[in-house]
Amino acid sequence: MTESNTRRGFPVEEFEQRAQKAQDLLRDKGISALLVCTEPEVRYLTGFHTPFWQSPTRPWFVILPISGKPIAIIPSIGETSMRETWVEDIRTWSSPNPVDEGISLLSNTLKEVLKLDSKTSDQSLKVGLPMGNETHLRMPLNDFEQLMKNLQPHVFVDATEIVKSLRCIKSEREISKISKICGIVSEGFASLPNLLNIGMTEREAFHSFRLKLLELGADDVPYLVGATGPGFSDIIKQPSDRIIEPGDLVMFDTGSTYDGYFSDFDRNMAFHFTTDEAKSAYEIVWKATEAALKVALPGNTTSDLWKVMGSVLEAESERNDSVGRFGHGLGMQVTEWPSNTRNDETVLTEGMVLTVEPNLSWGDGYIMVHEENFVVRSDGAELLSKRASQELEIIN
């Protein structure tokens, strides 16, 4: 664990670089300003970091003009927190206010920002807003209708590609945070044989694993799914009161966080003994992962990763399509763009942090999933998770 691994937050320089890149992309596309209203995008541009987003009541808006710093248009309850960031222009309203939940303030600020980029008063300018795959509008639909009316003659255009291309490539500072949490979770998985026993319920197993991850230094464990049994077909499952028996498999998949960045990988183990079929299924997904890590070179694509994993799986088993992909981007969210699918074709670029996650059908309608996290370097994949053992581990 290096010193840089434990530093919290980011220096202003990081945000200046993000804003600069975003503004270059906006200019390339003839867009005059960017509007974001979702947690990761607001945090990406400002550094504003709070679990308060779980309350659905209040919308939060950030405008990135074509030059200069972002402008925050936020509920007054967030002003003190936002003042801790590099943002200077912070405009607030007392929220909740269902009659006007920040929409007048946002409309006026957008018009003010657009004026700086307009030649005549009746010119129609473009405001970028993410509208494409994996994006959501975190404001009431009725308010968005009003906002579009207020903004005329200016219009909203889709800015998904801009936000995606920014967030896909991680800075070294971001990578060090993901690396840190991947290290903690790797330690957590290594401790499972000491934590888990037959006779425990699934719920007790979840509970002790969650506590262990926190004890090891995870800030939080927002995502924890798993299952026990002779096999499982549900890989996004919450725990039950099922009692663990000899011969059971256990699978845990966790997205844990450090300083707002996620790990996302799973591990499979067996209690006391296992079947040849389970061993074989495990080894196939292990090999598929290995094959993908070998071709994770800049210039190859996410579809190349998908193809090599698919080849290994199909050569030895039956591919499962229910998950829909063999891994994805990773960072401020437990899954991010891009996806490792047949048609995604995103070109792997230095600094991308990805998961590879092959899965196959086996046994009585079961699924076996294997997952690792890595960063794309000039010479290929640098693992962030500690590579799983080639053979299915037995807990005695």
Added chain:
Amino acid sequence: MTESNTRRGFPVEEFEQRAQKAQDLLRDKGISALLVCTEPEVRYLTGFHTPFWQSPTRPWFVILPISGKPIAIIPSIGETSMRETWVEDIRTWSSPNPVDEGISLLSNTLKEVLKLDSKTSDQSLKVGLPMGNETHLRMPLNDFEQLMKNLQPHVFVDATEIVKSLRCIKSEREISKISKICGIVSEGFASLPNLLNIGMTEREAFHSFRLKLLELGADDVPYLVGATGPGFSDIIKQPSDRIIEPGDLVMFDTGSTYDGYFSDFDRNMAFHFTTDEAKSAYEIVWKATEAALKVALPGNTTSDLWKVMGSVLEAESERNDSVGRFGHGLGMQVTEWPSNTRNDETVLTEGMVLTVEPNLSWGDGYIMVHEENFVVRSDGAELLSKRASQELEIIN
């Protein structure tokens, strides 16, 4: 802790009652079907419960027809989990599929459902979708545009009031889950004097409190904010490396969960000693809470709660408007409709679970917040959180 307090999930009867109520409201408003796509609404109608929603990649849809069970239109990765619920009609697509992220399947299913309620083929029917305050559209805006086109001549209308009126009133089964987590968190707060010490960092204090809540039986602690110091102006703060000193105040506010239901209340304490000013600020918000709990009777309104709290605060201090309200609904989310504000005017009804949360400005730009959780009963407020002490507690 009663037996019913520890039972997980809900019997089918609970979901039948929810669907029935929703369908009655739809019929009253001349709406032919309800479409929901957000986690609490999908869970409310189906029982589908997974942290997988944190991945922004895949949309999830549930249609409630005018009669019969809900229909799930979901990514195939969720099929096994959804099969565990009372839903029978489950339609899936292999996701991610950016070219058609479930939109054709959803459009066709909606048209099929509407056909059952239509007299002629060109009749324009209404599909309810929450579009108002505190609602979000959890699907890409571009996909929603396509969906509206596909659905013509049928149209989407705002169903916020329907969803709000359903979720505001909790069943006894829901109340027992909220009561359970409020009990756990009350115990957690009671243990703070043993957990915290001067010399600890704020981060260490957060960490040990989070662990304690899990040890006491919380499923998770998704929401934890707090601060230490002579006072604080940021009440949605994440921890820093600040070292706790004698004379400091500490405030923790947590939304912890049990079986998918939240508590949401805070506590303030002081280390070793405190000032008369801090003591007085604490007592005023305590008294404002007490006044609100006394008028939390069926037939009174959220605005009555706001008024009595405001009167106590204004009589003795300076009201703070940055938070925008003095409490809110509580249940599947850490904050829910309604809000205790001047104009909200929601009529208190038996079974509503609410927080009262007065706050005031004091000292050098500081805020003092106090919060309790309760359910509205025929004879008034039944506390779910263990009432805080009238005097600011000192940790020695």
